[in-house]
Amino acid sequence: MSFRLPTTLLALALLAGCATTPRQPVAVAPAVPAASTAPAAVAANDNLNAVAWSQTAIEHDLIYLQTYRDAQARLLAALHDRHWDALGKGDRTTPLRGLKPAVILDIDETVLDNSPFAARMVQGNHEYNEADWAAWCREENARALPGAVEFTRFAAKHGVAVIYISNRAKDLDQATLANLRKAGFPVSGPQSFLGLGTVVDGCEQAGSEKGCRRQLVARHYRVLMQFGDQIGDFVDVLANTADGRRKAVADYLPWIGTRWFVLPNPTYGSWEPALFNNDWSAAPEQRRRQKIEALRAQ
Numbered sequence: 001m002s003f004r005l006p007t008t009l010l011a012l013a014l015l016a017g018c019a020t021t022p023r024q025p026v027a028v029a030p031a032v033p034a035a036s037t038a039p040a041a042v043a044a045n046d047n048l049n050a051v052a053w054s055q056t057a058i059e060h061d062l063i064y065l066q067t068y069r070d071a072q073a074r075l076l077a078a079l080h081d082r083h084w085d086a087l088g089k090g091d092r093t094t095p096l097r098g099l100k101p102a103v104i105l106d107i108d109e110t111v112l113d114n115s116p117f118a119a120r121m122v123q124g125n126h127e128y129n130e131a132d133w134a135a136w137c138r139e140e141n142a143r144a145l146p147g148a149v150e151f152t153r154f155a156a157k158h159g160v161a162v163i164y165i166s167n168r169a170k171d172l173d174q175a176t177l178a179n180l181r182k183a184g185f186p187v188s189g190p191q192s193f194l195g196l197g198t199v200v201d202g203c204e205q206a207g208s209e210k211g212c213r214r215q216l217v218a219r220h221y222r223v224l225m226q227f228g229d230q231i232g233d234f235v236d237v238l239a240n241t242a243d244g245r246r247k248a249v250a251d252y253l254p255w256i257g258t259r260w261f262v263l264p265n266p267t268y269g270s271w272e273p274a275l276f277n278n279d280w281s282a283a284p285e286q287r288r289r290q291k292i293e294a295l296r297a298q
Contacts, residue, residue, distance in 0.1 A: 045125050046288065050266035051118045060264070061146045067261050068147030071225055072154050074258065075103075078224040079160060086223045086259035088235045088252065091214040102161035102221035104214065105152070106228035107168060107176065109265040111185060112142040118267050127284070128268070137168060138175045144183040145263075156186040160224060163192050163217055165233070167208045170197035211236040229265035240274050242294075 054060055078084045079101055085092060086104075108114050117136040121128065136142075152162045162185070168176050173193050180187050187193075194213040203212035210232060217223060226234050237248045252260060276282060276290040 045122045046291075047118060047267055048122050051115055051122050054113075054115045054265075054267060055119065063264055064146040064148070066147075067227075067263060068151040070257065071227070071261050072151050075151075075155060075160070075224065076158065078259075079158060082222075084222070084224060084259075086226050086255065087214060087218055090236065091211060092218055093215050094219050096222045099220065099222040100161060101159065101224050102163050102217060103152075103155050103224055104163050104165055104217060104226045105148075106230070106233040107164050107166040107180075108142075109145070109229040109267070110227050110233070110263055111145055111148040111152070111164070112179065112183065113145050114142050115267070116141070134169070134172060137172045137179070140175050140179040140182060142179055142183070144185065149184040152185050156188075161188065161192070161221060162186050163194065163221070165194045165210050165213050165217070167196045167210070170195040206236065208232070209236045225259055225261060227261045227263065229263045230269050230271075232270060234260050234262075237270065240270050240278055242274055245271070245274060 078086075083096065085096055105111055114136065117133065120132075120136075156162055164176075164180070166176065173190065173195055176195070177187055177190065177193055180193075194216065196208055198213055198216070200212040200216045203215055205212050214223075228234055231237055231245055231248055235248050235252065237245055239247075249256075256262060272291075273280060275294045276287045279287075282290075
């Protein structure tokens with residue numbers, strides 16, 4: 001026979017049991033700092049992947065080796081063809097007859113590797129400025145890019161003048177020539193470096209375009225080949241827009257890989273401002289938005 005407590009006593013017993021059972025702690029969410037006290041997020045530097053690729057990807061080095069080796073294999077044939085010339089129609093101002101042979105090379109990201117300077121900008125999350133660039137150039141520590149020394153030495157050995165046309169300022173000429181020599185490049189003298197600010201009689205310089213300096217070379221040399229990482233290293237660009245850049249090279253597509261040798265540079269160049277109407281005064285966020293809008297998703 002079962003023993004049952006009266007209903008009132010049973011209820012009191014249950015209440016007493018609940019009163020003596022230890023209570024479990026209640027989890028409390030941590031306080032979230034007010035928005036005004038949270039640290040500001042640092043915008044990612046858009047150049048990170050480009051600089052990392054330039055410095056670490058074996059594909060980068062192989063492209064340079066491939067380009068310079070191919071050029072070297074073609075150089076002697078170009079040398080012996082007296083009608084061969086790699087200057088565009090606007091730059092060839094002197095007849096070829098009797099001219100000595102030469103090759104024209106840009107310097108930065110064509111023969112010298114400035115990726116350490118770009119890496120400093122990424123690590124410090126700041127943009128390019130002339131003072132830091134000049135200081136880097138004066139360090140004279142840029143290394144030779146793969147294949148470039150071998151090609152230029154081969155050219156010089158076969159009596160081909162090696163001429164460097166660069167948009168480094170003319171006052172960086174001594175540091176630049178010293179860096180080239182340290183890296184092993186043939187340098188025949190100061191006349192082999194035509195920097196930004198070089199005065200060319202009878203030719204009016206347009207911004208940083210290299211046309212006047214190419215015309216100066218044309219007065220003394222038959223140019224066998226040109227090398228660069230920008231369209232402006234080969235021909236003046238009248239309108240720095242996507243369409244204008246395509247038009248600038250349209251007549252010379254058969255020369256790519258035979259007379260003109262183009263090298264990769266994803267870290268900087270005139271291709272970038274072409275995406276935001278060449279307006280460097282625009283805020284970084286606005287320039288970045290316009291670059292994103294220029295992307296094709298299909």
